[in-house]
Amino acid sequence: MEKIFDTHAHYTDSAFDEDRETLISSLRDKNVSLVMQACTDLEDAVKIQALADRFDFMYGSAGVHPENMGDSLPEDLYDRLKKLAEHKKVLAIGEIGLDYHYEGYDRQAQIQLFRMQLELARELSLPVIVHSRDATEDCMNILREYKPMGVMHCFSGSAETAREVVSLGMYIGFTGVLTFKNAKKALRALEAVPEDRLVLETDCPYMAPVPFRGKRCDSSMIAYTAEAAGRVLGKSTEEVLKQTFENALRLYNMKKEG
Numbered sequence: 247m248e249k250i251f252d253t254h255a256h257y258t259d260s261a262f263d264e265d266r267e268t269l270i271s272s273l274r275d276k277n278v279s280l281v282m283q284a285c286t287d288l289e290d291a292v293k294i295q296a297l298a299d300r301f302d303f304m305y306g307s308a309g310v311h312p313e314n315m316g317d318s319l320p321e322d323l324y325d326r327l328k329k330l331a332e333h334k335k336v337l338a339i340g341e342i343g344l345d346y347h348y349e350g351y352d353r354q355a356q357i358q359l360f361r362m363q364l365e366l367a368r369e370l371s372l373p374v375i376v377h378s379r380d381a382t383e384d385c386m387n388i389l390r391e392y393k394p395m396g397v398m399h400c401f402s403g404s405a406e407t408a409r410e411v412v413s414l415g416m417y418i419g420f421t422g423v424l425t426f427k428n429a430k431k432a433l434r435a436l437e438a439v440p441e442d443r444l445v446l447e448t449d450c451p452y453m454a455p456v457p458f459r460g461k462r463c464d465s466s467m468i469a470y471t472a473e474a475a476g477r478v479l480g481k482s483t484e485e486v487l488k489q490t491f492e493n494a495l496r497l498y499n500m501k502k503e504g
Contacts (some may be wrong), residue, residue, distance in 0.1 A: 247277050247469065247483070247484060247487065247488065248277070248483075248484045248485075248487035248488045248491065249277055249278075249279035249280075249491055250276075250277050250278045250279060250280075250283065250446075250465060250466065250468045250469065250487060250491070251279060251280045251281075251282075251445075251446075251490065251491045251494040251495070252278060252280070252281045252340075252446070252447055252448050252449045252450070252465035252468055253282050253397065253399070253419055253445045253446065253494045253497065253498075254282060254284045254374055254375065254397075254400070254419055254447035254448065254449055254504075255281050255282065255283050255284065255447070255449070255450045255465055256283065256284060256286070256330065256449070256450060256451065256452075257270060257281070257283055257297060257304075257447055257450070258283065258290055258293040258294055259450075259451050260298065261357055261451035261462050262451065262462075267300075268375055268480060269302055269464060270297070270304070271301075273303075273465055273466060274290055274303065274463070276465075276466035277466065277469070278465040278466055278468075279303060279304070279491070280303050280304075280305070280484060280491075280500075281303060281304045281305065281465055282305050282306070282307065282337070282338070282375075282494075282498060283297065283298070283304060283305065283306040283307070284306075284307055284340055284341045284399070285306060285308050285309050285310075285311075285340065285341065285448075286309075286310070286311040286314050286341065286351070287310050287311065287314040288310070288320075288323075288327075288330070289301045290344065291306070291307075291308045291309075291330045291336075291476065292330075294306035295330070295333050295335065295336070298333070298335040298336075299335070299415070299478060304335075305335045305336075305337050305498070305500075306333070306335055306336050306337070307326050307336060307337065307338040307339060307340040307341065307375055308330040308331045308333075308336050308339060308340075309327065309338075309339045309340045309341055309342045309363055309374075309375070310323070310327070310342065310344075310359060310363065310487060311341050311342070311345075311377060312342070312343055312344055312345040312351075312356045312359065312360070312377065313345050313348075314357060315352070315356065319359070324362060324365075324366060327339070327366055328366060328369075328370070329364070331366070331370055331372065333421070335391075335409075336370070337373070337498045337499065337500070338367075338372055338373045338374060338375050338396065338498060339363055339364075339366055339367040339370070339372050339373075339374050339375070340363075340374050340375025340376065340377075340396070340399075341375040341376070341377045341399060342359070342360055342363040342374060342375065342376060342377065343360055343376045343377035343381075343385060343500070344356050344357065344360055344378055344379075344380050344381035344384055344385045344388075345375075345377060345378075345379045345380070345381060346379065346380040346381045346384075346408065347379045347380045349375065352360065353452075356381075356447045357384060357388070360385075360388060360459070361388065361392075364388070364392045364394055365444060367395075367396070368394065368408065368414070370393065372395075373394070373395040373396035373397065373398035373497060373499070374395070374397075374412075375396060375397055375399050376389070376394075376396060376397065376398050376399060376402070376416075377399060377400070378398065378402075378485055379402065382407060382483075386407065386410065386411075387412070389411070389416070390414065393414050393415060394416070395415065395416070396416055396417070397416060397417040397418065397419050397445060397448060397497055397498070398411045398416055398417070398418055398419065399419040399449070400419060400420075400421050400423075400447065400449050401418045401419060401420055401435060402423075402431075402432065403435060404431065404434075404435060405434045405435045405438035406438075407435075407440045408432070408435040408436075408438045408439050409438050410472075412440060412443045414441060415490075416443070417443050417444070417445050417493060417497050418435070418439045418443060418444060419445045419447045420432065420436060420444070420445075420446060420447070420475065421446075421447055421448060421449050421452075421455075421456055422448065422453045422455030422456070422458075422459070422463065422467065422470065422471050423453060424455070424471050424474040424478075425455040425456040425459075425473075425474045426456065426459065426472060427456075429474075431447050433478050436475060436478050436479070437478060437479075441479070441489055442489070442493055444475070444489065444490055445490050445493050445494045445497060446468050446471050446472060446475070446486075446487075446490045446494075447468070448464065448465055448467060448468060448471075449463070449464050449465045450462070450463035450464050450465060450467075455467050455470040455471050455474070456470065457470075458470075465494040467486075469483060472486040472487045472490070473486075
């Protein structure tokens with residue numbers, strides 16, 4: 247089988263506390279060649295870098311997720327994130343964006359944080375990993391303004407939104423949702439994404455594909471997502487894995503492996 251590039255994972259999550267090292271060590275034997283770990287806050291960035299130092303096929307990002315803003319953020323957040331991004335295996339700013347899903351969110355504070363991190367990505371010439379949930383209008387308005395390099399991860403929008411994201415020069419990431427019975431919207435969006443702008447991800451430990459739905463996800467399960475994507479695109483699982491691997495290398499500005 248073709249090699250897997252998981253473009254968005256969370257191996258620092260507590261769901262992996264009991265067997266993290268063992269699981270990660272097993273991934274190379276399951277065709278997982280590269281993993282991008284998406285950062286959620288400053289503490290997470292440090293953990294991600296430790297894993298990236300420990301495993302040569304793991305890379306990471308630096309950023310603050312909109313749900314992890316807390317009551318306040320440090321005044322020197324920009325400088326601290328910039329320092330974290332100096333790590334040799336940090337290849338993106340993320341995951342950043344907007345999330346209006348839960349009650350009590352602070353819209354203006356989220357927008358301010360999103361803009362600040364987009365400014366940092368622009369300064370450092372790094373791609374961004376964008377999270378958008380129940381905030382499409384605000385998110386797209388900001389992306390139209392900044393036109394960043396990067397990816398809209400765990401895409402849940404419409405086919406029309408997918409086409410616009412791609413028109414801005416970004417990639418679209420899909421998870422195991424493509425395998426779900428109620429995935430009609432995601433599958434329509436997938437059809438709208440050019441093959442050279444499609445990447446696959448797990449968002450593990452979440453979003454496990456069928457037949458593992460409801461269980462802890464890991465990067466090896468992307469093969470099932472690729473199979474589901476292939477049915478829509480008229481491609482084999484191997485063809486989808488090969489194309490999305492090459493796309494992910496471009497997304498994160500990585501050299502093609504020998």
